[in-house]
Amino acid sequence: MAEKTVYILLTDTGTWFSKMIKLYTRFPYNHVSIALDEELNDIYSFGRKVYNNPFSAGFVKERMDQGVFFHRKETRCVLYKLTVNEEQYTRLLKIIYQFESFSANYRYNLMGIFAIAMNMKLERDNAFTCSQFVATVLKKSGLHLMKKCPELIRPDDFVDIPILELIYEGKLHEYPAFEQETNTYRVSNVVGV
Secondary structure: OOEEEEEEEEEEOOOHHHHHHHHHHOOOOOEEEEEOOOOOOOEEEEEEEEOOEEEEEEEEEEOOOOHHHHHOOOOEEEEEEEEEEHHHHHHHHHHHHHHHHOHHHOEEOHHHHHHHHOOOOOOEOOEEOHHHHHHHHHHHOOOOOOOOOHHHOOHHHHHHOOOOEEEEEEEHHHOOOEEOOOOEEOHHHOOOO
16 A cells, blocks of 8 residues: 655744743644645644634634745744555545535634643534644544544644654744745755655
8 A cells, every 4th residue: 555645743933822822831832733745735724714813713724825824934843744554645635625625614622722731621513723633633544643532632742653753843934845935835845855
């Protein structure tokens, strides 16, 4: 069976909301996304739908040329590579595209952040934190990488997954596959390729 690759992107945008989360976690990165390509063209998570309003949040397709990542040029990140089999990858795609197709039905699980802080499992219909979303997508794809349930997963839990391979750490806009001048991506410039 052919191998495929997905990417786990941890970020710190430096917004006041992310600073509040960081105060609690004491972890350098407080947001997690899943990317389907090394160039970071297809990045998915739960977060802000509108750059200047953290409370207008839900399922998002994040982009480097708009939204938080565009406005926060100093965003720091760590990018991991995860190798999966073709069946897991196909399931993962279907799950993400289902979220995308019904994105208006999903909202950000703000209460879930407080529940995680108190180590309480809070499952809400169609509401996810960023880490809960990524953990749920991985689990439903057949990738059981963490012992905790998705409702208790924090962004920092992803760095403890031994099969993740670190491929980049630094400023997001300095990621080698992203050319700032043209806002285009080139896979040949990625570290390790």
